[in-house]
Amino acid sequence: MGWRSKLESGSPQRDPTPLxxxxxxxxxxxxxxxxxxxxxxxxxxxxGLITAGFCIVYWFANPGQGDD
Known part of the structure; x- marks a missing residue:
């Protein structure tokens, strides 16, 4: 059960919109x-390439706000 709690409360969920x-x-x-x-x-x-590149970099650089 220890690993499950670490997975559930681990890193914040990323927003999939940039992807x-x-x-x-x-x-x-x-x-x-x-x-x-x-x-x-x-x-x-x-x-299109510039937009895709910027969004991928933004998605990796911004881990998201998982705290509600």
């Missing part, structure tokens, strides 16, 4: 290949 936004950014980057306009396609690709 959802990172997934959307990656999907936007993948979807940019379907756009024929090179400028718009490059903009969507870059912004």
């Amino acid at each position: 959802y936004v990172a997934t959307a950014g990656l999907l936007l980057s993948i979807g940019s290949y379907a756009i024929s306009n090179e400028g718009v396609s490059g903009t969507l690709f870059g912004s």
Whole structure:
């Protein structure tokens, strides 16, 4: 029973929202290949990758507020 209490009261639960936004950014980057306009396609690709990267870094750096 000792390990169970450590798991339940251990680290705070992280918010999954940044991971959802990172997934959307990656999907936007993948979807940019379907756009024929090179400028718009490059903009969507870059912004999707930047958004995904920022969200992943934010998710790792911010352990979340598990205390209610």
